[in-house]
Amino acid sequence: MNSMSMKLYLASGNPHKIRELQELVKNTDLDFEVLSAAEVGGMPPVVEDTGTFVGNARKKAVALKALLASGAWSMADDSGICVDALGGAPGVESAYYAGKESDDQANLAKLVRCMRGVPREQRGAHYVCVLILLSPDNQEYVFEAKCEGTLADESQGSEGFGYDPFFIPSGYNQTLGMLSAEIKQKLSHRAKAWAELVAWSRKQRLS
DSSP states (O other): OOOOOEEEEEOOOOHHHHHHHHHHHHTSSSOEEEEEGGGGTOOOOOOOOSSSHHHHHHHHHHHHHTTSOTTOEEEEEEEEEEEGGGTTOBGGGGGGTTOTTOOHHHHHHHHHHHHTTOOGGGOEEEEEEEEEEEOTTOOEEEEEEEEEEEEOSSOOOSSSSTTGGGEEETTOSSOTTTSOHHHHHHHSHHHHHHHHHHHHHHHHHHO
């Protein structure tokens, strides 16, 4: 890849993910632009049935790539929270934990209910994020990261989205819902996966 000027079309209809990635782009000196799938008519429906973050991200990236002009890059994110006491659930089903038509609030409320009464030492959890890039010639690049932590006793804070008000990252005593966006951009699973992508991009520039 000769030029690092890249438009990355994100295979998601989630405005929170788009905004978070656009903010992460601002913190790099690489010439990236994250664009919503809405720019090309919206994200086509995808059945996320592979059972893995990588498989689901791949399906989304391929689906959007089919709508893009030649020379464009497609990027997909699949992410979720894995809770030790629940055998890794909600995992890949994090976005619809409370049902196919559920929203962030319903999913969070269900997890809070499921964890009620679970002792502190058994409340370990981690976030996972997989970012997949598909190049103009359909080469695939996978970047994966985790954010380790524990679950709070109750939902706290209004920052972030998804399960953030219930998740306390390792090294902190506040939930992601209570921490500033600046801190989250340094330690979140998505921020770490993005950092892997940026590191790869720098190597490509040097090659």
